[in-house]
Amino acid sequence: MDLLKNFFKGDKAVWIIFLFLCLISIIEVFSASSTLSFKTGDHWAPITNHLTMLLVGVFVVWIVHNIPCRWFKTFIVLLPISWILLAIVLIMGIATNGAKRWIDLGIIQFQPSELGKMATIVTVAFILSKMYTENGEDKKAFRFILGVTGGTCALIITENLSTAVLLAVSVYVLMLVARIPFKQMAKLTGIGIIGIILAFSVIWCVPASAWKAIGIERPITWKERISDFSNNEQIPAAQYDLNNDAQVAHANIAIATSSILGKGPGNSVQRDFLSQAYSDFIYAIIIEEMGLIGGAFVALLYILLLMRIGKIANKCDKPYHMFLIMGIGILLVIQALFNMLVAVGIMPVTGQPLPLISKGGTSTLINCIYIGMILSISKYANEQQRLKEEQQTLGIQPEQNAEPVAPENQDANAGQPV
Template sequence: MDISSRRIFQGDTVIWVVFFLLCMISLIEVFSAASTLTYKSGDFMAPFFKQLLFLGLGTGVAWFFHAIPCRYFKIIPLFFLPLCIVLLLVTLFFGSSENGGARWLDLGIRFQPSELAKGVVIVSVALILSHMQREEGADRRAFKLILTITGIVCTLIVSENLSTAAILFTTVFIMMFIGRVPMQQLGRLIAFFAAIIAFFVLLVTILPQKAIDEVGFLHRMETWKSRITSHTQETTNDTLFLQEHAQEAHANIAIASSNIVGKMPGNSDQRDHLSQAFSDFIYAIIIEEMGIFGALLVLFLYIILLFRAGRISSRCERSFPAFLTMGLALLLVIQAMINMLVAVGLIPITGQPLPLISRGGTSTLITCVYFGMMLSVSRYARKNDIPAQHDNPSGADSAEQAFHSNEGLA
């Protein structure tokens, strides 16, 4: 047995390094930023140990998935896609509300089905693109099947969590572009969604608030409208801005007071004023405490993850693991960029956590699953000398055939 086969953490070393660095930053900054949680619980170590528990479990989850040959991931859509649709439907009607949206489901444990659904959709899209590749590009039926699956999931998510649906749709769109889906189909899709967005903007502008509240799927539109309006409107009254837009204002103060070099971890002043300092605005706390170095470090870690995923994808003999790796990396990096843009005040508040850094249970564990799957692909990509016929076990083949048995209907 050689040394590499005895390594506990196999797969791409760079991705493992990125993973553990993000975990370390998470522990430091959650411990520092969770002062509001500390005040509520009366135990200043409770948020730290809870995050440590989730990251510890997440590391185990990542290791477990990285040990599974990536060809077995083809089985995931067959079982989990119907399950996710059911869970999203239940959440839509019976989910618990947080920040005005019913995003959580309590089945003994409290979790977000949308987090699970995102990954399942990415695996499904990767499977479809790989199965329907032709010499000239993806089969035109691939677009219809992908749009059906993504459309159903995004429709169930969008009314309660617009930003998550937008991130998922954007990721799938880029995957279709990479997968050589005909540009004519992608162009029509862009035009269609531009028309839909214009229609809803006009609808919100014309309809009175009472009418919007009475229409179930429009009840979150006023929230979206107010966030965009408050972000785009300028005010010369600093006191009024601080009162009406406390989160954005204190995030700006945190960044401005970093003085380039930062105040060092544990010395944040604005964490006591930001109710989501440990989640949505943790990047602002990172900048306040670690300065420009911390800001660039976090940014570069996600960029490195994306480029490393691209390199791994280019080394894959088969298209499914290549599409899967790029899809998961894009999903994480786009979400990270959205969080960072919100924290620095460039876009309206979305409620998206910073992957693997923000405090969280469901998001942390699911993100670790994504890392584990990418690491599994990196292990597969190193074994280019394995004969092609060994790539698909009978179980994965039968699952793939079952998943595509109705493709003619798409």
């Protein structure tokens, strides 16, 4: 028990949620990887690769959650690095489905947009902690946040619109949590609405030939997805073309043919027709196999994660830790929401994986870093709370922002004045 206690430091509820998500990921990715198994000719290769990535991810969680959370401020240096990598992707990145999102490192393919998201959240949290004031009069924080977020989104948006929107929405919600002045948020909201209207107008009105002429073809895909999503025409079942927008069609079939309890793990039918069953549309496979109860349970895990993060944030005595952990929680939960809404047909296709469940490389490792950071901050917050309780018991006035005393150093400091 002592060994497990020393290994699983930090908030136990976060550990439990993380391990549940990993377990669901192993079961569902193994089931949903039939197309990969067919292509490779090896039934075990897809799940073996995924298991290896998850084991590496668990190790990453363990490493990061043992890093003192005050060191996370140094992750700000990743912002300019991510911008450079994102610029490289635009020039010479690997294209998949018409979008350049990866850099080939030889051994693995790296997705810089995931690093850019993390670096932006870390930087925004740092700016808020340094420049935020209770009366909300400091406008510099607002401008710097817009510059940092806008820079990252500008480098991402042409090849990965959904990720840029995800990051922008997450930072916007974090700014609301940080109580940025109402006037500034109202102006930002108005500008954002106008920008969205203009963007939709450009995407809708500019012909495909014009986009191809300048070498940018992603807006063509965006227009097709928006058009398909907004089309309310009722088509008889006998005339429905499954080859047209097949992913959405088969995801709908997977959900429609499910039940309260589902078909059972490994019994999905639509996994053989969904090309991204193990990634973008894995939530549809979860509902097909585990039913509405299983789908609700997965959604509940993300809700509980956000609630637990909020509870940890309330314990934090330093603004940076609070803003950082809330930014991470908001980003993870909104991404999960995007994936689930797409799977059930409430949003257009975005290509966002389900955090910690979908098969992935860069996204899995970055999400594991997020969990490690949450656990590290929770460990620090718990130590701070324990220290204050001990000082109150001894009748000592707690010091503001005092560093917690590590358990192994308590005996050495026992005879020293506080």
